[in-house]
Amino acid sequence: MIFVIGTYVIAAVLLYFVLASVVATVARRYLARGSPEDFYIASGRVGGFVSAMTYAATTYSAFMMIGLVGYAYATGVGALGFELIYLVSTLFLLSSIGLTLWRLSRELGFTTPSEMFVKFFGWDRLGIVVTVIAAVSLIPYSSIQLIGVGLLLHAITGGVVPYWFGLVVALVFPLFWGVVAGFRSIAWTDAVQGMVMLGGSLALLSWVLLWGFGSWSVFVSKVNVLGDLLHVPNRFWSVEVFVAFTLPWAFFAISNPQVVQRLYVPRDRASFTRMVLYFALFGLIYTVIVTLLGLMVRVLAEFGVVEYVDPRRRDLVTPTLLRYVPVPIAVVVSVSIVAAATSTLNSILLTLSSMVARDLKYMTGGRLRPEVEVRVCQLFIVLFSLITLVFAALRPGYIVDLAVLSSTLLLPLAVMTLLALVDTRSRYLGKLATIPLIASVSTTLVLAYVRKVFAHYIPALTLPTTALLTSLVLYLVVRALAR
Amino acid sequence: MSRYLLHVVFSVLYIVVVMYVVPFTVFSKCCDLALYVYWVIAVLLYLLYVGMYLRFVR
Numbered sequence: 001m002i003f004v005i006g007t008y009v010i011a012a013v014l015l016y017f018v019l020a021s022v023v024a025t026v027a028r029r030y031l032a033r034g035s036p037e038d039f040y041i042a043s044g045r046v047g048g049f050v051s052a053m054t055y056a057a058t059t060y061s062a063f064m065m066i067g068l069v070g071y072a073y074a075t076g077v078g079a080l081g082f083e084l085i086y087l088v089s090t091l092f093l094l095s096s097i098g099l100t101l102w103r104l105s106r107e108l109g110f111t112t113p114s115e116m117f118v119k120f121f122g123w124d125r126l127g128i129v130v131t132v133i134a135a136v137s138l139i140p141y142s143s144i145q146l147i148g149v150g151l152l153l154h155a156i157t158g159g160v161v162p163y164w165f166g167l168v169v170a171l172v173f174p175l176f177w178g179v180v181a182g183f184r185s186i187a188w189t190d191a192v193q194g195m196v197m198l199g200g201s202l203a204l205l206s207w208v209l210l211w212g213f214g215s216w217s218v219f220v221s222k223v224n225v226l227g228d229l230l231h232v233p234n235r236f237w238s239v240e241v242f243v244a245f246t247l248p249w250a251f252f253a254i255s256n257p258q259v260v261q262r263l264y265v266p267r268d269r270a271s272f273t274r275m276v277l278y279f280a281l282f283g284l285i286y287t288v289i290v291t292l293l294g295l296m297v298r299v300l301a302e303f304g305v306v307e308y309v310d311p312r313r314r315d316l317v318t319p320t321l322l323r324y325v326p327v328p329i330a331v332v333v334s335v336s337i338v339a340a341a342t343s344t345l346n347s348i349l350l351t352l353s354s355m356v357a358r359d360l361k362y363m364t365g366g367r368l369r370p371e372v373e374v375r376v377c378q379l380f381i382v383l384f385s386l387i388t389l390v391f392a393a394l395r396p397g398y399i400v401d402l403a404v405l406s407s408t409l410l411l412p413l414a415v416m417t418l419l420a421l422v423d424t425r426s427r428y429l430g431k432l433a434t435i436p437l438i439a440s441v442s443t444t445l446v447l448a449y450v451r452k453v454f455a456h457y458i459p460a461l462t463l464p465t466t467a468l469l470t471s472l473v474l475y476l477v478v479r480a481l482a483r
Numbered sequence: 484m485s486r487y488l489l490h491v492v493f494s495v496l497y498i499v500v501v502m503y504v505v506p507f508t509v510f511s512k513c514c515d516l517a518l519y520v521y522w523v524i525a526v527l528l529y530l531l532y533v534g535m536y537l538r539f540v541r
């Protein structure tokens with residue numbers, strides 16, 4: 001049975017990748033050849049719907065259908081609050097700072113987040129520091145996406161499909177989409193992937209509701225079996241844990257380069273507004289579906305309808321549930337998880353590569369020809385893909401630690417962006433701007449290592465607070481000294 | 484106070500009070516899906532507000 005499902009899943013994933021590749025190839029027709037701006041951000045001429053879908057598909061990774069379902073199962077309604085606080089904070093940041101960054105990207109002409117820092121702080125080499133911080137944070141995060149696909153395909157085929165096959169399949173196609181037409185092909189495939197993600201999760205939720213409960217009212221009548229999982233605080237979500245979880249994600253919209261770059265793409269003010277609202281609707285619906293799934297599976301597990309998964313092994317909740325699901329739905333859900341992983345992966349690869357290529361342009365004093373810059377970007381998409389593949393294949397322990405830390409390590413970028421918008425004299429800081437950036441990221445990394453050894457003595461909230469405060473205080477000190 | 488600053492102050496207060504404080508106090512012992520429905524409605528209302536702000540104010 002598992003082998004049959006696995007065969008269908010592999011066939012569906014390959015078919016899906018081929019269809020998405022057709023979309024990417026069509027997108028290539030609209031590419032302005034030899035234009036880095038067109039390759040990185042489609043010349044900032046993307047409509048509201050596609051902007052929203054690429055923003056959503058980039059933001060919501062395989063974590064949703066694997067991690068968040070497990071969190072809702074293990075920790076209850078607090079998981080919904082954790083994810084919705086991210087959504088509300090993002091809405092706030094997009095409607096305030098996001099709009100300003102979109103306007104500035106047109107006025108100052110920046111196309112990558114590292115270039116944005118160069119313009120904000122007035123030093124050509126600052127982009128390199130930003131790119132290195134982004135790469136250290138995001139390549140492990142990308143590897144985790146790849147590992148997720150490899151493990152899913154390996155598990156769902158009963159071990160028939162080797163782990164490495166999943167890695168290669170999940171990397172080769174997004175790599176092709178990125179190289180073939182840059183942002184345009186990635187945005188178009190993201191739009192398709194976003195719909196697959198939503199459709200797959202909705203199909204699974206509908207099936208669980210009808211199969212497990214028969215109707216919504218039966219689910220509501222049984223939900224009280226969850227006890228303290230229905231409120232906060234509970235056995236998992238203390239105030240401190242809740243704040244520590246939500247704080248790094250609250251700044252995601254201005255800390256993570258792959259989503260910051262998406263702020264530059266809407267073609268006009270109306271498209272930007274549509275991007276924000278459509279993305280928020282997508283996020284709300286997807287979050288509700290995913291967390292309801294986790295709660296429903298937990299109720300079914302408490303009544304012995306499905307196998308009880310130990311909450312400490314919460315990542316196994318979705319794979320366990322898929323064993324009960326009819327083959328067509330299992331296939332659709334598996335494809336939707338692969339879509340979520342690859343849509344995040346390809347966006348990160350393109351953003352990092354475009355940052356390197358643009359840094360190189362600044363390092364050569366602007367003498368890099370546009371077509372060469374595009375080639376450099378394509379080359380780095382391949383290079384970063386290979387590094388991601390190696391990390392995913394070897395799975396060193398520190399990769400997981402760095403991936404978990406990624407949102408915290410990027411917090412100083414958010415603080416510096418905020419300060420640059422507030423401080424009218426930030427562009428006079430020049431190379432001094434590297435001090436708060438490097439110092440705060442290094443301090444957070446060291447503290448994370450110390451916390452791993454002495455976990456009980458250092459509260460969870462310490463890491464994001466340190467990243468935020470160190471960058472803020474050091475910026476103010478450097479600013480005062482520079483005066 | 485400018486409209487932009489009002490938006491920032493209102494949003495920060497909304498996030499802190501509506502999304503953090505109320506769930507941990509008012510709903511701290513509540514049962515059924517009350518907290519679940521509350522959080523979803525709170526986000527819907529904020530989404531409505533941001534839509535109006537982007538469309539008519541900024």
